[in-house]
Amino acid sequence: MQLLVSPSSIEEARSSLSADIIDVKKPSEGSLGANFPWIIQEIKKIAGRKPVSAAIGDNEYKPGTAALSAYGAAHAGADYIKVGLMFDGEDRAREVIEAVTTAVKRDFPERYVVIAAYADSARMGTISPFAISSLVADAGADIAMIDTGIKDGKSLFEFMDEEALTRFTAQNREFGLQTALAGSLKFEDLDALKRIDPEIIGVRGMVCGGDRAMAVRAELVEKAMMMLR
Numbered sequence: 402m403q404l405l406v407s408p409s410s411i412e413e414a415r416s417s418l419s420a421d422i423i424d425v426k427k428p429s430e431g432s433l434g435a436n437f438p439w440i441i442q443e444i445k446k447i448a449g450r451k452p453v454s455a456a457i458g459d460n461e462y463k464p465g466t467a468a469l470s471a472y473g474a475a476h477a478g479a480d481y482i483k484v485g486l487m488f489d490g491e492d493r494a495r496e497v498i499e500a501v502t503t504a505v506k507r508d509f510p511e512r513y514v515v516i517a518a519y520a521d522s523a524r525m526g527t528i529s530p531f532a533i534s535s536l537v538a539d540a541g542a543d544i545a546m547i548d549t550g551i552k553d554g555k556s557l558f559e560f561m562d563e564e565a566l567t568r569f570t571a572q573n574r575e576f577g578l579q580t581a582l583a584g585s586l587k588f589e590d591l592d593a594l595k596r597i598d599p600e601i602i603g604v605r606g607m608v609c610g611g612d613r614a615m616a617v618r619a620e621l622v623e624k625a626m627m628m629l630r
């Protein structure tokens with residue numbers, strides 16, 4: 402299980418370097434808020450051989466806008482391009498997933514396209530995570546992800562229990578996809594996450610000392626890495 406940590410700045414990225422994947426994000430613009438291309442470029446430089454991920458926003462149903470954002474993130478150097486689906490409807494989700502996957506894979510077939518739905522989809526009226534696996538696989542994207550959409554301190558496990566997350570992970574494997582799980586995860590959740598066994602877990606608040614508005618702390622990233630090994 403790989404640890405993805407989401408810094409919001411170059412300085413925070415330096416504190417995240419012991420993680421497996423450095424995920425560039427702008428938390429002030431949402432759960433999967435997109436940062437500036439030049440920040441992705443700079444973080445890519447300091448990450449060295451570590452893979453860099455870039456969130457491209459909690460997208461509305463706008464396939465062209467999402468595709469251009471995904472294209473921009475890939476050209477800025479992101480190895481993983483992470484796309485949130487903050488709308489409902491499987492046909493519309495299919496269109497956005499195909500658009501972003503094409504935008505990335507035409508020029509960069511080796512890059513990973515990560516499609517995220519939200520654990521708290523019921524309270525937001527957005528697509529259920531269970532509905533995305535087949536769409537992600539059909540489009541040729543790589544990773545199906547769950548995060549929380551509203552960052553009010555409620556964790557992934559308050560919306561989906563271990564059994565549901567295990568089922569989601571198994572469903573993705575059947576489709577040949579990897580799974581990423583995130584959403585106000587805590588150190589105490591790591592044992593359950595190991596049992597669920599997704600390929601990636603994503604954190605920010607946990608390595609900021611519990612408050613995602615604070616800065617990423619290198620010693621907490623190291624602690625998380627130790628606990629996962």
Ligand SMILES: O=C[C@H](O)COP(=O)(O)O
Pocket residue numbers: 405407424426432548549552583584585586603604605606607613
């Ligand atoms: O991709 C992971 C997210 O940034 C998780 O953030 P969070 O742990 O603060 O919910």
